[in-house]
Amino acid sequence: NGAAINSTGSTASSPVTSSGFANSTVISSQNANNTYDYIVVGSGPGGGPLAARLAEAGFSVLLVDAGDDHGTDSIVEIPLFQTFASEYTPITWQFFVNHYADPTVAMQDPKFTWKQPNGTFWVGPDPPAGSEPLGIYYPRASTLGGCAEHNALVALYPSEDDWDTIANITGDSSWAASNMRQYWEKLENNQYLTPGTAAAAGHGFDGWLDTTLTDMNLVFDDRRWTSLVKGAAIEMGEILASAVLNSVEAITALLITDANSDSTTRDSTSGLFQLPLSVTNTTRARSSPRNFMLSTASDFKLKIQLSTFVTRVLFEPTPAMVPRAIGIEYITGSHLYSAAPGSDTATQTGSGFAFATREVIVSAGTFNTPQLLKLSGVGPKAELENLNIPVVLNSPGVGTNMQDRYEVTVTGSLPTNFPSYSGCTFLETADDPCFDQWQNNQTDHGIYGTNGVAFGLVWGSSVAELNETDIFVGGLPANFHGYFPGYSAAADLHTWSYLVLKAHSRNNAGTVTLSSTNPLDMPNITFNSFAIGGDDDLQAVYEGVELARAMFNQTITPDGVFTETFPGPAIQTEADVKSWIQTNAWGHHASCSVPIGAESDPNAVLDSSFRVKGITGLRVVDASVFPKIPDFYIAGAIYTISEKAAAVIIEQAS
Numbered sequence: 001n002g003a004a005i006n007s008t009g010s011t012a013s014s015p016v017t018s019s020g021f022a023n024s025t026v027i028s029s030q031n032a033n034n035t036y037d038y039i040v041v042g043s044g045p046g047g048g049p050l051a052a053r054l055a056e057a058g059f060s061v062l063l064v065d066a067g068d069d070h071g072t073d074s075i076v077e078i079p080l081f082q083t084f085a086s087e088y089t090p091i092t093w094q095f096f097v098n099h100y101a102d103p104t105v106a107m108q109d110p111k112f113t114w115k116q117p118n119g120t121f122w123v124g125p126d127p128p129a130g131s132e133p134l135g136i137y138y139p140r141a142s143t144l145g146g147c148a149e150h151n152a153l154v155a156l157y158p159s160e161d162d163w164d165t166i167a168n169i170t171g172d173s174s175w176a177a178s179n180m181r182q183y184w185e186k187l188e189n190n191q192y193l194t195p196g197t198a199a200a201a202g203h204g205f206d207g208w209l210d211t212t213l214t215d216m217n218l219v220f221d222d223r224r225w226t227s228l229v230k231g232a233a234i235e236m237g238e239i240l241a242s243a244v245l246n247s248v249e250a251i252t253a254l255l256i257t258d259a260n261s262d263s264t265t266r267d268s269t270s271g272l273f274q275l276p277l278s279v280t281n282t283t284r285a286r287s288s289p290r291n292f293m294l295s296t297a298s299d300f301k302l303k304i305q306l307s308t309f310v311t312r313v314l315f316e317p318t319p320a321m322v323p324r325a326i327g328i329e330y331i332t333g334s335h336l337y338s339a340a341p342g343s344d345t346a347t348q349t350g351s352g353f354a355f356a357t358r359e360v361i362v363s364a365g366t367f368n369t370p371q372l373l374k375l376s377g378v379g380p381k382a383e384l385e386n387l388n389i390p391v392v393l394n395s396p397g398v399g400t401n402m403q404d405r406y407e408v409t410v411t412g413s414l415p416t417n418f419p420s421y422s423g424c425t426f427l428e429t430a431d432d433p434c435f436d437q438w439q440n441n442q443t444d445h446g447i448y449g450t451n452g453v454a455f456g457l458v459w460g461s462s463v464a465e466l467n468e469t470d471i472f473v474g475g476l477p478a479n480f481h482g483y484f485p486g487y488s489a490a491a492d493l494h495t496w497s498y499l500v501l502k503a504h505s506r507n508n509a510g511t512v513t514l515s516s517t518n519p520l521d522m523p524n525i526t527f528n529s530f531a532i533g534g535d536d537d538l539q540a541v542y543e544g545v546e547l548a549r550a551m552f553n554q555t556i557t558p559d560g561v562f563t564e565t566f567p568g569p570a571i572q573t574e575a576d577v578k579s580w581i582q583t584n585a586w587g588h589h590a591s592c593s594v595p596i597g598a599e600s601d602p603n604a605v606l607d608s609s610f611r612v613k614g615i616t617g618l619r620v621v622d623a624s625v626f627p628k629i630p631d632f633y634i635a636g637a638i639y640t641i642s643e644k645a646a647a648v649i650i651e652q653a654s
């Protein structure tokens with residue numbers, strides 16, 4: 001009953017009483033060395049910047065993360081290696097999720113993964129006898145910086161409607177788009193615009209997140225890539241087939257330079273654009289909250305404690321009978337969580353408690369934040385009681401409302417490889433010339449300095465709401481069919497993928513439920529894809545697929561035309577394409593599982609100040625707080641709310 005289980009299988013006696021509150025032994029262990037103003041659990045885009053800002057404001061802060069630091073490893077730093085980073089053993093957490101609750105439907109996805117009796121993965125149908133069904137692979141990063149250390153570096157600012165929706169739901173005007181932009185200005189260190197110009201409005205130039213653009217020289221240098229931009233521009237009605245793109249300037253002129261502009265027409269404007277990336281321009285290396293956390297820790301009272309897995313938030317009763325969060329219980333050691341490769345042989349090295357005089361802030365991400373809250377007694381009463389977890393607060397919305405995108409790719413192949421990669425060995429040899437160029441050529445860092453996505457476009461489907469664009473198509477030289485174990489190793493240098501991504505998807509039927517009371521077990525994660533608003537979302541993705549196909553059809557490269565390889569020529573009718581989408585679609589922006597909402601909404605876990613309603617001293621700040629999934633990409637939105645949370649907490653503390 002609620003006992004912490006360490007990785008060697010032994011159990012420690014529970015630090016809470018049968019009512020869910022910390023027992024007297026725990027409380028008496030508090031001393032000056034383990035007590036802070038604030039404790040932040042999780043150092044990703046939600047928790048990392050927030051912890052640093054609180055420390056800058058003069059508070060003592062303990063920032064705890066289960067992972068350790070790999071921010072200077074080449075695989076993490078090199079933008080092109082972002083797919084390798086997402087499967088990089090030292091930092092990866094391998095979740096397996098259900099797109100559909102019905103296993104017979106879920107198993108139709110060719111990415112469905114099994115664990116074979118010998119312990120290795122099997123991807124696809126007909127696994128060997130005795131294999132255990134796992135689900136669809138969902139990579140996460142457990143490290144200093146969280147998933148910002150392995151993500152694809154796309155740094156998009158959300159749409160105005162994303163913020164105004166929260167303002168409308170909560171009645172808190174501080175969420176209005178007109179107020180939120182200041183937080184982006186605070187965090188951004190823009191390296192592609194000139195400060196003081198009209199174009200620079202709404203951007204920041206001295207924040208901690210370096211932003212730059214995809215390198216158009218790379219597109220120009222590879223005439224196949226140029227042909228793809230041309231084909232896309234023809235299909236979008238921007239140029240005629242007779243147009244000649246014989247300079248970098250001619251290509252750049254076709255693209256929206258600033259997809260993050262502070263313009264009232266941005267959210268409704270279709271077109272091709274250069275992707276804003278969280279990449280440092282001078283080095284073409286990954287930019288993330290990591291450096292901000294480390295520099296703040298050396299200058300302020302920020303203690304970063306890594307390889308520390310939090311198993312419970314601790315509470316005490318108050319005279320007003322409102323529980324108060326007072327600290328955390330944790331265990332130490334590397335790769336303890338069962339999502340970490342090698343966790344079955346990992347060793348717990350210690351355990352302990354830490355205390356917060358002001359607040360505990362949970363920023364453990366969309367899957368782990370609801371898991372940790374529930375294990376601590378905050379969640380739906382029936383679910384907690386079923387597992388004999390003492391209920392501190394019945395909060396029925398914890399682990400509900402989860403959302404994600406729908407994504408698919410249309411891929412096409414050429415007879416020969418893209419020249420952009422010639423000579424690159426992807427660090428498999430000691431003398432990788434592309435690595436040498438990335439590291440040593442100060443004026444042209446080459447192909448390793450890009451995330452691989454050559455350009456993007458946004459476009460409005462026939463079912464888009466609020467007159468906004470709702471389809472993103474990103475073009476990348478890769479044979480990408482979604483996530484499965486080993487997906488990043490599937491190198492194929494003559495295939496192009498158009499990634500079709502549906503923004504503002506309507507389904508909020510996803511759930512995160514406990515699989516056991518062992519904090520090291522992964523929870524059950526089920527998206528119930530297309531359960532709500534499914535017809536409209538399916539229509540939008542279908543139209544995106546047809547757009548991508550049309551773009552391929554308009555493309556004639558020096559090496560001929562592309563042959564479609566996925567979904568392939570056999571899948572042509574609208575019904576067949578839609579069925580293929582339902583089977584194959586994936587997401588990688590899981591969010592909204594601990595939502596902010598109206599005071600009167602019992603399923604809204606948080607108030608508009610990120611506070612867990614019904615508890616004092618406990619907030620949540622990460623991807624799980626959104627009531628609706630924001631925009632096309634989510635990290636920019638999470639960075640922004642992290643800054644907002646810091647401002648709100650500092651103001652409320654004074």
Ligand SMILES: Cc1cc2nc3c(=O)[nH]c(=O)nc-3n(C[C@H](O)[C@H](O)[C@H](O)COP(=O)(O)OP(=O)(O)OC[C@H]3O[C@@H](n4cnc5c(N)ncnc54)[C@H](O)[C@@H]3O)c2cc1C
Nearest residue numbers: 042044046066142146147151152153154310365623634635
């Ligand atoms: C492959 C991939 C590519 C992506 N690419 C992009 C992109 O290009 N652009 C974009 O906008 N978004 C992208 N995303 C999504 C984005 O990076 C994430 O949504 C975002 O990082 C989530 O931030 P977070 O703070 O909510 O949680 P996370 O980044 O998941 O951070 C949570 C942290 O909490 C720690 N933690 C969890 N539980 C505990 C515990 N019990 N005790 C201690 N520590 C704990 C974890 O170790 C982790 O470090 C991508 C995601 C994936 C998977």
